[in-house]
Amino acid sequence: MAGRDHRKTGRGATGNAVSGRFDLPARHDEGDWLDARDLIDGEAAAPRTEVTVEHPRTIIARNQSPDIPFDRSINPYRGCEHGCVYCYARPSHTYLDLSPGLDFETRLFAKPDAAILLRKELAKPGYQVRPIAFGTNTDPYQPIERDWRITRDCLEVLAACRHPVTITTKSDRILRDLDLLGDMAAANLAAVAISVTTLDPKIAQTLEPRAPRPDKRLAAIRALSDAGVPVFASISPIIPGITDHEIEAILAAVAKAGAKGSFYIPIRLPLEVSGIFQDWLDVHYPDRASKVMAIIRSLRDGQDNDSRFFGRMQGSGVWADLIRTRFRIASRQHGLDLHDIKLDCSQFTAPRPDSPQLSLF
Numbered sequence: 001m002a003g004r005d006h007r008k009t010g011r012g013a014t015g016n017a018v019s020g021r022f023d024l025p026a027r028h029d030e031g032d033w034l035d036a037r038d039l040i041d042g043e044a045a046a047p048r049t050e051v052t053v054e055h056p057r058t059i060i061a062r063n064q065s066p067d068i069p070f071d072r073s074i075n076p077y078r079g080c081e082h083g084c085v086y087c088y089a090r091p092s093h094t095y096l097d098l099s100p101g102l103d104f105e106t107r108l109f110a111k112p113d114a115a116i117l118l119r120k121e122l123a124k125p126g127y128q129v130r131p132i133a134f135g136t137n138t139d140p141y142q143p144i145e146r147d148w149r150i151t152r153d154c155l156e157v158l159a160a161c162r163h164p165v166t167i168t169t170k171s172d173r174i175l176r177d178l179d180l181l182g183d184m185a186a187a188n189l190a191a192v193a194i195s196v197t198t199l200d201p202k203i204a205q206t207l208e209p210r211a212p213r214p215d216k217r218l219a220a221i222r223a224l225s226d227a228g229v230p231v232f233a234s235i236s237p238i239i240p241g242i243t244d245h246e247i248e249a250i251l252a253a254v255a256k257a258g259a260k261g262s263f264y265i266p267i268r269l270p271l272e273v274s275g276i277f278q279d280w281l282d283v284h285y286p287d288r289a290s291k292v293m294a295i296i297r298s299l300r301d302g303q304d305n306d307s308r309f310f311g312r313m314q315g316s317g318v319w320a321d322l323i324r325t326r327f328r329i330a331s332r333q334h335g336l337d338l339h340d341i342k343l344d345c346s347q348f349t350a351p352r353p354d355s356p357q358l359s360l361f
Contacts, residue, residue: 016103076145077144083105123351159184164343197239218253221259230341261338261339
């Protein structure tokens with residue numbers, strides 16, 4: 001990645017190069033003036049988060065992927081301040097002519113009309129109820145949710161309509177909405193998955209720099225479980241040579257915290273993510289970078305990524321078999337075998353499109 005060294009900025013990506021996918025102009029910081037700037041101004045300031053308001057026409061995204069257990073989702077935000085270096089959603093910023101690197105973490109887009117759009121879409125004649133998934137692309141409880149409250153607004157609509165919802169997040173900020181989630185869960189309308197990638201705070205500090213610490217995520221699992229919310233643990237991604245040695249320890253910890261089940265995905269490295277991840281390896285794990293990439297490629301038929309349905313979620317080869325076997329044994333040992341999440345779709349009451357109040361008829 002061309003550009004300044006961002007190792008000390010508290011962000012995940014080590015650079016901000018623009019993707020070459022659409023032949024966008026490359027960004028290069030070079031020249032003697034950079035040396036003069038550093039001498040006069042000192043080390044560059046950490047990049048600040050910028051939020052742009054976006055007004056989409058619809059808010060429910062649909063998919064027909066056969067290896068994904070939901071057919072619709074809502075993403076209140078584009079980009080994610082958590083800065084997870086492996087995030088497969090990073091390439092989505094290239095469609096905005098922005099970098100999947102630091103731009104993805106710092107130049108965010110919020111959709112404040114999401115709840116209004118959701119109400120209108122749920123009110124359409126012939127709407128067929130299926131659980132709506134949050135957290136499928138970027139985290140619905142990333143730091144800016146504290147002020148924007150877009151996820152909260154959408155949950156209020158779903159709760160009022162008795163519409164089932166699933167949420168995946170790394171953040172204990174979800175506990176703010178326990179009042180809604182607890183009531184919905186009591187009616188079999190809500191389930192949550194908390195992502196726990198590592199128990200080591202030192203690894204998490206660079207791997208997921210602005211996500212809550214591992215202990216906070218475990219505490220969130222406990223609080224959700226105690227409130228009666230069915231909570232699952234997503235051990236994703238598993239990164240060979242970085243986090244795979246923790247599989248058994250993580251499963252033991254999430255089971256102790258109250259998780260009902262668990263699932264995992266081996267690391268995926270789509271086009272732009274691969275370069276960002278390899279730069280991260282070179283900076284933080286230069287002693288094993290080549291070994292880690294060799295194992296990842298062995299999981300993906302010799303490539304950095306395998307985008308084929310089903311294969312992308314499981315991997316193949318000896319390493320994939322070993323990870324799968326270890327995960328299954330440890331999950332069974334701790335009673336974490338994943339069962340299908342079956343939420344109730346029969347309670348839905350459509351809202352009026354022009355009113356926040358539910359229809360009485």
